[in-house]
Amino acid sequence: MKALxxxxxxGPEVLQYGEVPDPTYGSTDLLVQTTLIGLNFADIYRRQGTYHIEHHDPWINGYEGIGQVVGVGKDVTDYKIGDRVLFVDVPFANAEMVRVPAASAIKPPTTISDELAVSIGLQGLTADFLAHDLAMNHPDEKVLVYGVSGGVGQILTQILTADKVQVFGVASTAEKRELGLQNGAQRVFSRSGEWIDQFAGTFDTVFDGAGVTLNQSFELIKHRGKVVFYGMAGGQTPKLDPVALLAASKSLLTGDLWDYLTTAAARQFRFNCLLRYIEHHQIKLSQPTILPLSKGRQAHELMTSEQNIGKILLKP
Structure with a gap:
């Protein structure tokens, strides 16, 4: 098979495209022929060697994709040849064929396209987890979302808005700030930060996927407020003083999505919850950028350029 x-x-220059052996699969697995593969920031960190990646010779990146079942393990009863499946946490996805444990597969309905299913996959499940497992905001509370126009940020903003939460955002360009407003944010600030002093102590929750801004996030929340930390897109996190947090009754919340979605039923239930937002026209996504898998270098460069809006998908 062909793989990236x-x-x-x-850097992106280490990526190669060519033939590698087909994956083998076991009695509880599916063999999936991918039609689209999702590119995520974690894939950038894995390529750089700063984030966990499953061992493989050579290294094959990617954990998210959608495709058709072309092989079924003898102990699998819920799937058959030809079924369409989505997966969001399965290694070696940057390939034409992927071994997918049946317990990790999600069944998207026929009413949504491959593009929409994989665009809302990992980022949508992450946004739902942040909103409903960690933050648990009440209607009319004020929250701030860093990277409001990013993949997670767009979906998170729309989920919170649908939940009657007042959303504010931060984005790097005028175009991205406008997108945040279109998605329901009441105001979107520049990343330059001239607004921070004015809004210190304003928010009930700050969703911080940048990492480097954690201290700033704690300045922006009220007493008894929460910072939800979920990534380091901007770089390493600063050191935190827990005594200072204690004095202002401020909390840091974080977690691993897969500590919450521990079964196939839990994955399917959460994905179905996302679909209800879509069915009620409460989540709309920017058009994805689709590049051939053979153009993986360009895809990685685009991901880190800050010029892209919407999901980047790779097509085998």
Whole structure:
């Protein structure tokens, strides 16, 4: 099969496209022929060698995709050849064929396209987890979302808005700030930060996926407020003083999505919850950018350029 792979960690230039052996699969697995593959920021960190990646020779990146079942393990009863499945946490996805544990597969309905299913997959489940497992905001509370126009940020903003939460955002460009407003944010600030002093102590919750801004996030929340930390898109986190948090009754909340979605039923239930937002026209996504899997270098460069809006998908 053809795959996007690399033999050493580094920049986009280490990525290669070519033939690798087909994956083998076991009695509880599916063999899936991918039609679209999702690119996520974690894939950038994995390529750089700063984030966990499953061992493979050569390294094959990617954990998210959608496709058709072309092989079924003998102990699998819920799937058959030809079924369409989505997966969001299965390694070696940057390939034409992927071994998918049946317990990790999600069944998207026929009413949504491959593009929509994979665009809302990992980022949608993450946004739902942040909103409903960690933050648990009440209607009319004020929250701030860093990267409001990013993949998670767009969906999170729309979920919170549908839940009657007042959303504010931060984005790097005028175009991205406008997108945040279109998605329901009441106001979107520039990343330059001239607004911070004015809004210190304003928000019930700050959703921080940048990492480097954690101290700033704590300045922006009220007493008894919460910072929900879910990523390091901007770089390493600063050191935090827990005594200072204690004095102002401020909380840091974080977690691993997969500590919450521990079964196939839980994954399917959460995905179905996302679909209800879509069915009620409460979540709309920007058009994805689709590039051939062979153009993986360009896809990685686009991901880190801050010029892209919407999901980046790779097509085998």
């Amino acid at each position: 792979f690399f033999e050493k960690f580094g």
